[in-house]
Amino acid sequence: MEFCPTCGTLLQYELPDMGRPSRFYCPTCPYICYIESGVKIKRRQRLVRKEIEPVISPDDLKNAPTTEATCPRCSHDKAAYTEFQTRSADEPATIFYMCLNDKCRNKWRD
Template sequence: MSLAMDFCPNCANLLDIEAASGNQKTRFTCLTCPYVYPIKTKIVREIKLVRKEIEPIFEADDMKYAPKTAATCPKCHNGEAYFRQIQIRSADEPMTTFYRCCNDNCRFDWRED
C-alpha cells in the first residue's frame, strides 16, 4: 500500500489527516466510511510547479493607436495614459479598463476593474 494516499480505496473520497493524540499515531481517515490508515513513516512529497504562460491581452502596437485619457501612472506618476476597455467577466459586471503610460521611458501597463 502506498504511503502517500490521497483518496479512500473504498469510497474514493478525499482522506483527512488526523493528528496524533495520546497513544494514537497520525493517520489518514475517511470522513464517509470507517477506513483508517495509520502513518508509520514520514511522508515527503515534492511537486514541481510549472508556471502558466500568460498571453498578453494586447499586442505591442495595439495600444499605440488607443485613445488617451487623464490617468496617473502608478510607476512614474505621468498624468496621461492610453486606454482600452474589455468585458472580461460576465455581462452584468462592469468592463475592465487597461492602461499604458504615455511616457516613452515608462510604458507601464496596469488595469482598473
C-alpha cells in the same frame, strides 16, 4: 489523498502507536484503513508552468485612444487605454491603461 468510501470525507493519517500499524481513519464515521509497513505514501510530481500571455500587448495600445489619466509610477498625465469585458456581463468592463511617457510605458488597470 485518500477519501472515505463510506461518506466521502478526506481521510486523516495516524502514526503507528504501541504495536499498531499506521492507518487512515475517517473523522466522521468509523471507517479505518490500516497501512502496510512496506508502502510509501510520498510521491513527487513535477509541475510545469504555463506561459503567461499578456491581456494586452503594446501593439494593441499603439493606435488606442488617449485620455487624461495620471500614471501611478511617473505622474505623467496622458495615457492610452483600451477596454475589455473580463468578468460577467452584469459587471463593469476593465479599462487597461499604458503611460504615454516614452521613458515609463507603465501599464495599469482600473
